[in-house]
Amino acid sequence: MIRSKEAFLRKLEQELSFHPDCREIVAEYQSHLEEIIHERTFEMKDEQQIMSSVVERLGSPEEIASMWKEEAKVHPEKTSWMFVIINITLFLGGGLLTFIYHAFEWTWADALWLYLTDIPFLIILLYIGFWVFLGYEMGKEFGYQGKHLLKKTFTLALVPNLVLMALTVLRMIPYHWFSPLLNTPFIVTCIVLTALLYPICWMAYYWGRRASV
Structure with missing residues (x-):
């Protein structure tokens, strides 16, 4: 039975000794532990009751260590490449749809193209959601x-964005193909949001890391 904050942290550090970031993880849990103790102090006076409440909320040191062991089994490279491939697929899919729309008179392609070009800012919001999810998963998992891993994944995943942006700014792509979208406000919005993707990813990363505790 854990009887004090110090005993909890000592046991947690012992259980997490296998992890290279043991000290940082323990420090993170210490912060959460102190928050919970501060909250419970107003409701409970007995330290044993408070620590029981802590264990109920955070888990025992053994349970926490077990969670981190399971997390270590998740292959980080696979997760990283999954996000990179998804982003490349989104760009290739968009490029393929654009080509089909202009090269063939297919009803479904016309309908899909017209629908998507009517909701550019919704597409942007959904795309930002992809990057939020990327950062969140990196932090949580x-x-x-x-x-x-986030730095590496972000750099690799951003390559299609930068290539398309460069081609657009340098007018190396057929502008008339993207005429419903390539107006000045939309281009400026895309450039600004691309610059914001990195801080957005990092905020999501810290959100995910906090959620994993």
Whole structure:
């Protein structure tokens, strides 16, 4: 039975000794532990009751360590490449649809093209959601290890964005193909949002890391 905050943290550090980020993880849990103790102090006076409440909310040190062991089994490279491939697929899919729309007179392609070009800002919001999910998953699944993975994944996944942006700004793509979208406000919005993707990812990462605790 855990009888004090110090005993909880000592046991947690012992159980997490296998993890390279043991100290950082324990420090994170110490912060949460102190928050819970502060909340419960107004409701409970007995330290044993407070610690029981802590264990009920956070889990025992053994349970927490078990969770981190399971997390370590998730292959980070596979997760990273999954997001990279998804982003590339989105761009290739958009490019293929554009080509089909202009090269063939297919009813379904016309209908889909007209629908999508009517909701550009909704598409942008959904796309931002993809990057939020990327950062959140890196934080939730890999914790502190996710920092380096997020940087790598973000850099690789952003390549299609930068290539398309460069081609657009340099007018190296047929503008008339994208005429419903390539207006000045939309281009400026895309450039600004691309610049904001990195901080958005990091905020989502910290959100995910906090949710994993």
